[in-house]
Amino acid sequence: MSLLRTFSRISYRLPKISASNPLPRKALSATCTRFYASRPKTLKERIEELIPEKQEEIKFVKKEHGTKSMGNVTVDMIYGGMRGIKGLVWEGSVLDPEEGIEFRDLTIDECREKLPKAEGGKEPLPEGLFWLLLTGEVPTEEQVRALSADWAARSAIPSFVEELIDGCPNTLHPMSQFSLAVIALQHDSNFAKAYQSGVEKKSYWQYVYEDSMDLISKLPNIVGRIYRNVYKDGKVPSIDPNQDYSYNLAKVLGYDGDKDFVELLRLYLTIHSDHEGGNVSAHTTRLVSSALSDPYLSFSAALNGLAGPLHGLANQEVVRWIFQLRDSVGESPSDEVVKEYVWDTLKSGKVIPGYGHAVLRKTDPRYTAQRDFALKHLPNDPLFKLVSQLYTIVPDVLLEHGKTKNPWPNVDAHSGVLLQHFGLVEQNFYTVLFGVSRALGVLAQLIWDRALGFPIERPKSYPTEMIRKMFEEQK
Ligand SMILES: CC(C)(COP(=O)(O)OP(=O)(O)OC[C@H]1O[C@@H](n2cnc3c(N)ncnc32)[C@H](O)[C@@H]1OP(=O)(O)O)[C@@H](O)C(=O)NCCC(=O)NCCS
Numbered sequence: 001m002s003l004l005r006t007f008s009r010i011s012y013r014l015p016k017i018s019a020s021n022p023l024p025r026k027a028l029s030a031t032c033t034r035f036y037a038s039r040p041k042t043l044k045e046r047i048e049e050l051i052p053e054k055q056e057e058i059k060f061v062k063k064e065h066g067t068k069s070m071g072n073v074t075v076d077m078i079y080g081g082m083r084g085i086k087g088l089v090w091e092g093s094v095l096d097p098e099e100g101i102e103f104r105d106l107t108i109d110e111c112r113e114k115l116p117k118a119e120g121g122k123e124p125l126p127e128g129l130f131w132l133l134l135t136g137e138v139p140t141e142e143q144v145r146a147l148s149a150d151w152a153a154r155s156a157i158p159s160f161v162e163e164l165i166d167g168c169p170n171t172l173h174p175m176s177q178f179s180l181a182v183i184a185l186q187h188d189s190n191f192a193k194a195y196q197s198g199v200e201k202k203s204y205w206q207y208v209y210e211d212s213m214d215l216i217s218k219l220p221n222i223v224g225r226i227y228r229n230v231y232k233d234g235k236v237p238s239i240d241p242n243q244d245y246s247y248n249l250a251k252v253l254g255y256d257g258d259k260d261f262v263e264l265l266r267l268y269l270t271i272h273s274d275h276e277g278g279n280v281s282a283h284t285t286r287l288v289s290s291a292l293s294d295p296y297l298s299f300s301a302a303l304n305g306l307a308g309p310l311h312g313l314a315n316q317e318v319v320r321w322i323f324q325l326r327d328s329v330g331e332s333p334s335d336e337v338v339k340e341y342v343w344d345t346l347k348s349g350k351v352i353p354g355y356g357h358a359v360l361r362k363t364d365p366r367y368t369a370q371r372d373f374a375l376k377h378l379p380n381d382p383l384f385k386l387v388s389q390l391y392t393i394v395p396d397v398l399l400e401h402g403k404t405k406n407p408w409p410n411v412d413a414h415s416g417v418l419l420q421h422f423g424l425v426e427q428n429f430y431t432v433l434f435g436v437s438r439a440l441g442v443l444a445q446l447i448w449d450r451a452l453g454f455p456i457e458r459p460k461s462y463p464t465e466m467i468r469k470m471f472e473e474q475k
Helices: 003-013 027-031 043-065 075-079 108-114 126-135 141-153 159-166 174-188 190-196 201-231 245-253 259-271 280-290 295-306 314-329 335-347 365-377 382-401 412-421 427-451 464-472
Strands: 093-096 100-103
Touching (some): 043 126, 043 201, 043 427, 075 464, 100 126, 100 365, 108 259, 126 141, 126 259, 126 427, 141 201, 141 245, 159 201, 174 201, 174 427, 190 201, 201 295, 245 259, 259 365, 259 412, 259 427, 280 295, 280 427, 314 335, 314 382, 314 412, 314 427, 335 382, 365 382, 365 412, 382 412, 412 427
């Protein structure tokens, strides 16, 4: 068990804040998950209760530890994409190189077990995950149902945004259409209006909360419209106010008749939501919003980053690469033939999509969760078999190749093949689904950023010549 996990387990035993015990439960309380089952409160009410507690905790951490170092920054780190620099606070999740992601202190397996499910469903509802990310608490079924209803009630998009999407050529990548539509929603930003009217800083989070809830709610109608326009008949099925978010997402895409697909979306939206704060989509949201740009402008920036092939777009690249493999060597190639194909890709100077990770050093638990789903629902699917075969071959080849720090598969190595199985075969759309899920994680943190009054981000930069001189002068 990692040190991190040991810490978060200990946090269960820490005393609660009370009038007689005003000190926060040290820094560890950030990861404390409590099971909340008293009178049902709305998510907003619950966050409002938690804010003073978190503010006190941060005050305490800064007072006790504010001048202490979190580690060295080397020149290699600066040139290496800031890899390993500890420079961000992110409450919702933390990534351990060996254990993978924990949402608050729940692993993916624990989320699958503990978060509320739909009636007859086995996978967690992403509504529950959103509640967990924001509060550190597992919500009741009633609270989750209320969130589903709230999101369905907010789901309509303005007609000018519909027209904007309809006006896009089908050749414009779905991620670009997605980003464009999200920016257009900014027209109705509560936060932007409130800021202009001069509301006080401590109430910012409330407007950001409303914008975030609106934005998440409207995503199915946005991405459904893009999908139906680009690949189908342009008619978007309506949101069902009595159904959960994933069901409705499946519905607008035209797949609500398939219960297993709806279950896949519940799992998919849960596991792609958050991956601590340093990844491109999370960090862009934080950076842009730190200038007090509203959630629409901030999340649109995240989508632009997610659309890069080294980040979210890798899921479309994986399927493309597997199809090329299949086209060139057939559906049931021998291990030797697959190995040769992997080597050919590397020798041509390309990466093996879906393998490697900037932080993880083991198989991504998001990959494992999807593999588990596939073993249950599509064990004999030929593409799944190919994905499984690659899992037994690629890591050894990457190790022998000797460059990649982590030879194991990441989340993107698996997701596309599951979507293919259920008939959602349009690869250019895959990153859009990732984007819907990522909204849950980054917007949860954005609400906290404003509740805690985090300042504008402004790390220091230097030209290379100055860095060189800095050390030469020390000689
Ligand atoms: C995810 C990723 C961008 C992480 O990058 P990183 O932190 O710089 O990774 P590493 O430190 O292991 O990179 C060291 C070298 O190995 C290479 N490498 C990393 N993953 C590789 C892969 N899957 N195939 C081939 N080479 C890879 C890098 O390109 C780099 O080469 P360079 O020194 O010539 O620039 C990288 O592993 C990658 O490109 N993977 C494929 C794309 C992908 O699946 N993205 C989704 C991520 S969730």
